[in-house]
Each structure stands twice: as structure tokens, then as C-alpha cells.
Amino acid sequence: MTGRLSMCAAVLLVLGAGARAETIEERAQVCAGCHGENGKPVDKTIPTIWGQQAGYLYIQLRDFKRGDRKNEIMEPIASQFERDDMLAIAEYFSQKPWPDLGQPRAPKDIAEKAVSASRSVGCPACHLDRFQGDGTVPRLAGMGRDYLAKTIADFRTRARGNNPGMSDLMLATSPDDLAALADYLAGL
Ligand code: HEC
Ligand code: HEC
Secondary structure: OHHHHHHHHHHHHHHHHHHHHHHHHHHHHHHHHHHOOOOOOOOOOOOOOOOOOHHHHHHHHHHHHHOOEOOOOHHHHHHOOOHHHHHHHHHHHHOOOOOOOOOOOOOHHHHHHHHHHHHHHOHHHHHOOOOOOEOOEOOOOOOOHHHHHHHHHHHHHOOEOOOHHHHHHHHOOOHHHHHHHHHHHHOO
């Protein structure tokens, strides 16, 4: 009887662990449909989440769920998750290698314009010198150019309203400089 019970307990444990492992993989499968099987997004306006900072990924999922960051696609997806799921998913994707999207380096004049704008606004104070980000500050280096341009525009109109500070900074920077920054960051 004791033997039988402990065997049942063992089976339950295995099933439990299996189900949990499958759940994270299954969830990742859903994400892969857009964010890419190999981490390369299927569309240029979709951001890279492989290798992104875990703290940042978590905050975005939380904000989509709360409706603080509005997006018709991501809101319903994030709404299914509880805090612990979001933390686990964020951790899972942050451990993946950042994909090389093969974007061209910005030409010299554009790069110079971007670097000078980024120095005067102080982007590296938060995103760090090589734009790798840290914690809740996202990596920008090598992010898709079209996504960068889109989300910068969304910050400016406050269509992306989850971080008013970033919106203020983007509004204080000229559209010309921001276009140069998107080219430059994508090519890093
Ligand atoms: C049907 C397509 C689709 C699916 C499936 C999808 N996403 Fe997204 N995701 C998007 C799009 C599009 C955006 C950009 C939204 C915007 O422009 O604000 C996005 C944005 C994000 C962001 C914000 C990234 C950043 O750099 O700001 C995170 C985090 C994210 N998705 C995580 C996930 C996770 C985790 C899953 C799976 C559970 C998932 N997504 C499934 C399309 C999708
Ligand atoms: C005071 C710190 C700070 C400064 C300065 C700053 N950022 Fe950010 N940035 C952040 C934080 C924090 C986020 C994440 C906001 C959120 O949670 O949605 C962010 C988000 C972003 C995103 C969105 C990335 C994504 O994956 O969606 C872009 C693009 C960006 N910043 C570009 C810039 C540029 C370009 C500059 C300089 C012109 C700059 N930032 C200056 C802190 C900063």
C-alpha cells in the first residue's frame, strides 16, 4: 500500500514536472509564430525578444496585460498570463541568444549624426555604451530597424504610453535625429 502510494506520488511528480516544462515550451511555440522559430521575427515591425533583458520583457508583458501598452495582438496574449508566468517567460527568452538580423551598418554620416544626438540626449546613460541595455532597460543594438522606427513614432504620439519619460525624450529629439538613430542602432 505504501509502495503503491509512493509510486503514485512519483508518477504525479513526473507528470507535474512534465506538464510544467511542456507549458513553457508550448507557450514559446505560440510566440515563435511571430517572434520567430530561431529568434528572427517573421515581420519587420515585430521586435526581437530572444536575448532581450528579462526585466524589460517582464514589464512589457505586464503593461500589455494592464493595457498600459496598447497593442491588439499582444494584449490578449499577455492577458492569459499571471505574474509568475510572465516572469518565467521573460527569463526563458532572455536566456536565448540574440539573433543576427544581418542589417547593414549605418553609413558614416548617419552614424555620426546618431552618435552626436545620442550623446546630447544621453541615451547611453540608460541603454549603456554599446546599447545592450540592463534590467528593465531594453537592448537596442541590432533590433529591427522598422520596429525601432515604429516604436519611436509610437512613443512620440504617446500611442505607446507605458513610459511617459521615454515619450518626453523622444519628443525632445528631432525626427531627423531619431531616423538616424534607428538606422544606427539597427546596424550595431
Ligand atoms: C500574432 C503575432 C504575435 C504573437 C503570436 C506574439 N507576439 Fe509579441 N509582439 C507582436 C507584435 C506585433 C509586437 C509589437 C507591438 C508594438 O508595436 O507595440 C510584439 C511585442 C512583444 C513584446 C515587446 C517587445 C519590445 O521590444 O518592446 C514582447 C515582450 C512580446 N511581444 C512577447 C511575446 C511573447 C512572450 C509571446 C508568446 C507568449 C508573443 N509575444 C506572441 C506580435 C506577436
Ligand atoms: C532615463 C533613461 C533612458 C534614456 C536617457 C533613454 N532611454 Fe530609451 N528606454 C528607457 C527605458 C526604461 C525603456 C523601457 C520603457 C518601457 O518599459 O516601455 C526604454 C525604451 C526604449 C525603446 C523601446 C525599445 C523596444 O524594444 O521597444 C527605444 C527604441 C529607446 N528606448 C530608444 C532610446 C533612445 C534612441 C534614446 C536617446 C535618444 C533613449 N532611449 C534614451 C530608458 C531610457
